[in-house]
Amino acid sequence: MSTLLEKTAKDISYKPVGQFEETRFEKIHNVIFEDSNEGSIQVAREISDLIRKKQALGENCVLGLATGSSPIKVYEELVRMHREEGLSFSNVITFNLDEYLPMDKSNMQSYYYFMHEHLFNHIDIPAESINIPDGSLPQEEVVDFCLAYEKKIKDNGGLDFQLLGIGRTGHIGFNEPGSHFNSGTRVITLDHITRVDAAPAFLGIDNVPRKAITMGIATVRNAKRIVLLGWGDNKAKIIKQTIEGKISSQVPATYLQEHDNVTFVLDKGAGGELTRNKTPWLVGPCEWTDSLTAKAIVWLCGKTEKSILSLTDKDYNDNGMSDLLSLEDSYDLNIKMFNKLQHTITGWPGGKPNADDTSRPERAEPAKKRIIIFSPHPDDDVISMGGTFDRLIEQGHDVHVAYQTSGNIAVSDTEALKFAEISNTITPSTESQSIIDTLLNKDENSFDVAEVRSLKGAIRRAESYAATRYLGLEDSHVHFLNLPFYETGTIKKNNLSNADIDIMADLINDIKPHQIYAAGDLADPHGTHKVCLDALFETLKRLKPEPFMKDCWLWLYRGAWHEWDINEIEMAVPMSPDQVLKKRYAIFCHQSQKDGAMFQGDDSREFWMRAEERNRNTAAKYKALGLADYAAMEAFVRYKLD
Template identity: 90%
Template sequence: MKTTLDKKGIDISYKPVGQFEETRFEKIHNVIFEDSNEASIRVAEEIADLIRKKQAVGKNCVLGLATGSSPIRVYEELVRMHKEEGLSFSNVVTFNLDEYLPMDKGNMQSYYYFMHEHLFNHVDIPSENVNIPDGKITQGEVVDYCLAYEKKIKDNGGLDFQLLGIGRTGHIGFNEPGSHRNSGTRVITLDHITRVDAAPAFLGIDNVPRKAITMGIATVRNAKRIVLLGWGHNKAEIIKDTVEGNISSQVPATYLQEHNNVTFVLDVGAGSELTRNKTPWLVGSCEWTDDLTSKAIVWLCGKTGKSILSITDKDYNDNGMSDLLSIEDSYDLNIKMFNKLQHTITGWPGGKPNADDTSRPERAVPAKKRVIIFSPHPDDDVISMGGTFDRLVEQGHEVHVAYQTSGNIAVSDKEALKFAEISNTITPSKEAQKIIDGILSKKENTFDSLNVRLLKGAIRRGESYAATRYLGLQDSNVHFLDLPFYETGTIKKNNLGEADIAIMVDLINKVKPHQIYAAGDLADPHGTHKVCLDAVFEAMKRLKEEPFMKDCWLWLYRGAWHEWDINDIEMAVPMSPSQVLKKRYAIFCHQSQKDGVMFQGDDSREFWMRVEERNRGTAERYKALGLAHYAAMEAFVRYKFD
């Protein structure tokens, strides 16, 4: 198979297991793709090839299947191949890894529901060939049930192929830290982090079951072939620990190091912490591009605790970068890097009028720019770039804010009930009373009615207006796009569609911006940010021939979960203490997202606290590198289309 390298030199081909050359750091074969979509298609192709080979010799194909967000695209591609290419599942027998306990099959959070929704309802697999752990098994029956599940796998000849995801605890299936390498199918108590990660789907951690039934480590390891999927920056640390660490029950996925036919299929984010990607100069010789040199110098400063201009030849030589010194001496390297970072700092995010912009991140002309800030949810604008937003308005640019989704699902029933009751008190109505009755009688894991969703969306709109008015923006420049992909009433969203893209294209074409700001935070736990960014990319792609697009720059910001690496930052906007406070008050306008937000991940702090720490940390890192010290900084990367 031909090796394919991305523009940074990362191998993104899907190589057969025998061709992988292990570094002294890596103990598991892994391949990295530019994005999870292409990676998922390649995995689906491997599964399809296996199914067809088994069909050709009249044998069943026994698949071990996973749930969660990671394999969804794989299942979508398998369904497409069934419908468009005639791939038959008539000879497929499946065994799912796990199920929550207790859990009804009809519950939309059950893995039984998940597998039928994403795969089984759309292909020709015989129902008797589908095996999913029973979430209603009683305590007295569970031991015999688990033994029977193991026996059924063996009676079918064992697993030909096992598909896995990985949790942030290092669990595979629900084999949490402490699981033994010889463990079989059993009941297990879920780790707190696992329950936190599942909380968005259950609308709060209190609704997440505390136990599950899962295949064991030994069951998984007995599969003839194993493929583990890992997507996004939030999986990068555990991927590194699994691939490069020692085998330990505290990271159960490390037991896969003992398997002779396993591949980790990763996207760039998930593979970003691997030594060959993060610090390739420690692995072997490098092609020292400008980007890699910048990355290495920033890393070296952190390793030595020195500022850029203080690094010596010895520091380079002692840390695997002697070959870089053969290209350029340390003095020139240090000066170039210092100047590069210094030139990213600007108090004029829209460009400084009547100034030499040769070394500035933004153009001086036109002095007054048309700007669109795309915000996936109705608070990402002020959380992620509230200081920059304020600067753009103060400096006289024509700023537009576009909220891509309604954000209604993030409003709690308690908050919606409060507004409905206030409305009904002021002006009693049947509509308000119906909403109140609907919320009070709502059963666990049921969808909001359309009226409740509209109320929750109106709450988010009112809060958004409060924040944009506080920053001095006219209401006419605030746009609520309510992209259709989001409006399902559930955590599970639709795929991006033509209607979504048409809405985006229409707004961009109407404003004809010189600048677009969009959320590039792909570590967002709910994935909405990625879909919203894809909508921006697709809309700009379709408009690329329009004359105004030649002068339109796209700047990416990040949200409350993740920040750009210092060496990647291309514009850093400093904030004074008073601006930090002003940004905080703008975030406070989003009252429904304060005091116990529904989807906050494993960080119990409110968004303003997290983002202030992040902005302060960015400023501190600039200071540590020897640059000017500010109270806080917001960071951006310019996205350049090919």
């Protein structure tokens, strides 16, 4: 069976998305899959093939393993193969990349705990074959441990296969910017961005250790085979820099360009910035679909700093688009693109009654639509589409909002303690005092008990009511789904189950909406948006036979991290300066998420600041392309339901 190792297209037995041969821009072999699940399964298959090959030869298989969110699905598939296909790990020896320092093995944030939770507890690997850096060592013993770790890898014949993820700083393992290509296993001080990315798992950056033990660059590069996993839009820029940029200690992953047996396995989001995907006309001849043409024209406007209608034949020819120009002259291309974008702009997101809707993004009829806005957390609705939310209510539609999760883990202990003390002051009770005592004596690495989670959920529920009431929505139209997958009390969530889908289906079936709005922003730092969107897709698949589904349209918004590219937008809802302020005040109702929310990702600004900037930028881009000038715009893409 062919594996990822083969680099010749005709030899590859699986089907990644689109073109996968390296271009002149690319210095590392890479393949792009539709999603991370598909890519993870193929990587797990390569690992299992290697294990079985070594077993047949009577040899040990030495694996270098990574932690973090990227390899989780790989480990799940390996566990499935062990249970269902008889894959044995009896000949496997593992060496993990890294561990926080200091970090006790029993701590749920330790990589020791992670590896046992996701892999080792579920397979037949001998305990003595598991090697993970020891974060509990006293400082004076760490150097000797690191030297011994290196020696043990060499004594076992070196790493046959090294699995990697990549951080936004370009780190592999915990080899932060500045790491030397000859570095071995050692102690390193973590970059601030790395600690920010780890903050959700530790319930705040203050709890993230500042140091770690990591295998070195040389240790990784000595592996016979390396596979790096990259998932999601938020990894796209560093993936491009690593694959197409110069080798630099400031992006340690670029050292992999010098390895002769490495593959980057990516999903469409992570590979989105590669030249062959972002600007394929710079690589070679293209099949000029409508979507690619729109993407190219918007890019060309940015490159030339011209509006759409100002583009000339020379602009197209000088920027790699002569083959597009051979199909249609610039005047016609410009007019078509201008009209396409013009028709996305509407002040009537629910459709304009008694109007010709031929060129409008939404249907005119029915004039009053039933609408559900799904919000993964109890503030994504107003952060991402607060202006549109307000407009839909003002225009008389039957609007409902459904908060898919309680959002309780995003409430700080300090905020919860404040409410518990207020409650106990007004009506003293043993329950309130118990919560107060629990919070005051809580260990920094422990997770909330059920009573504290309930209080934190109640705080977010009250804030949601404050925001929806401010926008004029009746309380009866506000739904708190509390999907079970989320209610674990930890950052790690359960897989979606029928119970989650049942809750979603009951609500949709009850309301029978003409419009559904949902979060299509998959870059949130703890993954809840993706799970909530998957839940919606599964629910709509189940409900497809229902008659009302024929008239149901799904619009996707994006959240506080990214916006749709201009060429992707299918509905742009302008906001006046007054509406921008109204949206801001609705966001302010979510007081527990102001002044230092726990899960901010790589942006330290408050969510209302990010939202306003994003909406202003969208409007500015429309203006720069030669369209109308608005204060701000919210953007949506229609997801076509099969």
